[in-house]
Amino acid sequence: MSFLGFFKEKEERSSPGGDGNADRGIMVLEHTSEVIQAEDILKGEGWEIRVMGPPPEVRSGCDLVIEFPLIEELNILRVLEERGVVPLQVVPVTSPLLQPVDLFHVKDFGRYVMVRAANMKLTVEKETGMIVNVSGGGCPDVPYLAREMVGKSLDDAPSPRSIGHTLCGYALQLAYEEARRRCLE
Amino acid sequence: MLGIAGTIPVEDIPLLTGGAAMENGDIRIDGRRIPVDRGTAALIGAAVKTSEVLGTPPPFGCVVGDIGRGIGSRNLYKHLVDTFSESVFHTVTFHYLQPIVHWHNRLQQVIHDMETRPVLIADAGFMYVAKMSGHAAMYDLFTPDIGELAFLADETAPHPFYTRGFILHDENRVPDLIARAYEHGNAARLLLVKGKKDCLADRGGILCEVDSPVEEVMEAIGGTGDTLTGILSALIGSGMDTKEAATVAMKTNRLAGAYARPTPATQIIDIISHIPKALEDTLQ
Numbered sequence: 001m002s003f004l005g006f007f008k009e010k011e012e013r014s015s016p017g018g019d020g021n022a023d024r025g026i027m028v029l030e031h032t033s034e035v036i037q038a039e040d041i042l043k044g045e046g047w048e049i050r051v052m053g054p055p056p057e058v059r060s061g062c063d064l065v066i067e068f069p070l071i072e073e074l075n076i077l078r079v080l081e082e083r084g085v086v087p088l089q090v091v092p093v094t095s096p097l098l099q100p101v102d103l104f105h106v107k108d109f110g111r112y113v114m115v116r117a118a119n120m121k122l123t124v125e126k127e128t129g130m131i132v133n134v135s136g137g138g139c140p141d142v143p144y145l146a147r148e149m150v151g152k153s154l155d156d157a158p159s160p161r162s163i164g165h166t167l168c169g170y171a172l173q174l175a176y177e178e179a180r181r182r183c184l185e
Numbered sequence: 186m187l188g189i190a191g192t193i194p195v196e197d198i199p200l201l202t203g204g205a206a207m208e209n210g211d212i213r214i215d216g217r218r219i220p221v222d223r224g225t226a227a228l229i230g231a232a233v234k235t236s237e238v239l240g241t242p243p244p245f246g247c248v249v250g251d252i253g254r255g256i257g258s259r260n261l262y263k264h265l266v267d268t269f270s271e272s273v274f275h276t277v278t279f280h281y282l283q284p285i286v287h288w289h290n291r292l293q294q295v296i297h298d299m300e301t302r303p304v305l306i307a308d309a310g311f312m313y314v315a316k317m318s319g320h321a322a323m324y325d326l327f328t329p330d331i332g333e334l335a336f337l338a339d340e341t342a343p344h345p346f347y348t349r350g351f352i353l354h355d356e357n358r359v360p361d362l363i364a365r366a367y368e369h370g371n372a373a374r375l376l377l378v379k380g381k382k383d384c385l386a387d388r389g390g391i392l393c394e395v396d397s398p399v400e401e402v403m404e405a406i407g408g409t410g411d412t413l414t415g416i417l418s419a420l421i422g423s424g425m426d427t428k429e430a431a432t433v434a435m436k437t438n439r440l441a442g443a444y445a446r447p448t449p450a451t452q453i454i455d456i457i458s459h460i461p462k463a464l465e466d467t468l469q
Contacts, residue, residue: 138309141253143224144194165253
């Protein structure tokens with residue numbers, strides 16, 4: 001089957017990142033010395049990053065920011081935090097004013113409760129706090145996180161923040177925190 | 186023939202290519218057994234079961250280990266860039282890959298230059314990068330769930346993690362989200378939206394819906410969206426008309442779920458095992 005005709009008609013690019021930067025993020029740090037430190041750490045770990053001037057929408061931090069692969073935000077933040085470098089702010093290059101999702105959907109299945117944050121869903125048995133399912137998402141750490149977390153209690157399971165790598169992992173962390181708040185507090 | 190590309194959540198799995206089979210609840214590709222829990226393994230498992238009923242060749246899998254570091258995904262992108270132009274697939278489904286725009290665009294260029302190209306289906310991380318890159322319209326079919334549809338509808342969001350709240354609030358207005366996704370060029374030629382009601386849509390709106398049988402707990406079970414995409418891919422790969430394939434797939438996946446008598450703790454392999462009977466019943 002050929003879709004050549006259809007294909008050729010759709011040359012124009014759409015939003016949000018026709019310039020190829022849509023998978024990049026900007027990390028804002030308080031001092032230039034922290035930027036230099038973060039640059040050394042991240043380049044040393046093999047990430048493709050660059051130091052640049054901040055976009056006009058970013059009004060905090062010093063005169064330099066670090067551009068990095070946004071999808072790997074969770075892993076990158078963990079590496080930096082382990083070395084004592086904590087960014088003030090992380091935003092997408094293409095839309096620096098965007099904020100991470102802060103809306104939770106909760107579905108009560110009687111014995112179980114499902115919490116959704118963005119595209120990630122975590123389901124817990126209420127009485128035991130056992131994680132019985134993880135669904136949603138599209139980054140490769142989602143099946144890995146599910147394998148590591150399902151069948152364990154909220155207290156015993158590793159947090160997505162500790163073993164995840166991507167923005168899907170970050171969304172699951174938010175669902176996990178909300179589930180803990182609802183089931184354990 | 187159907188080709189499926191995606192990642193497996195075991196870091197040391199090298200790039201594996203070959204016809205897929207199912208053995209005792211695992212899939213087997215290139216001599217390696219891979220557990221079916223969710224993700225691309227579940228999609229392949231569902232496609233294998235569907236192909237067995239249809240009597241068509243098993244799907245050709247192209248998988249690699251990746252737990253989110255992106256190393257396996259980069260190897261898989263490179264393999265696809267190097268080999269895709271020589272492939273003879275009728276249909277190709279791209280699934281769990283790390284969204285990396287420059288690798289997507291290299292592959293997109295290869296596909297663009299092909300004289301005859303396969304039907305292109307994108308789900309999960311590959312659907313994210315297709316939208317992110319601004320080239321969603323080159324694909325024939327996206328298969329989002331409701332949260333992912335909101336992401337497609339948000340022209341500013343580079344990932345579902347950044348979908349704006351006022352759009353997420355609109356999740357009950359699926360037709361509006363579909364229209365918004367097309368308005369900004371962030372949808373494939375067709376969208377199969379997985380939800381309380383599954384539906385197939387194009388730029389003109391919803392073409393058909395399937396809303397029974399209803400098993401609300403399916404939303405909580407990891408892999409139910411993957412199995413729907415797997416069934417659909419195998420049906421389209423067999424040469425079935427896309428709209429008919431979508432209707433059959435939506436009904437079959439729901440029926441397989443119902444046959445499993447699911448709870449929120451049900452695991453996806455229990456549903457995959459019911460796909461053959463569900464598909465036979467649907468086709469009758």
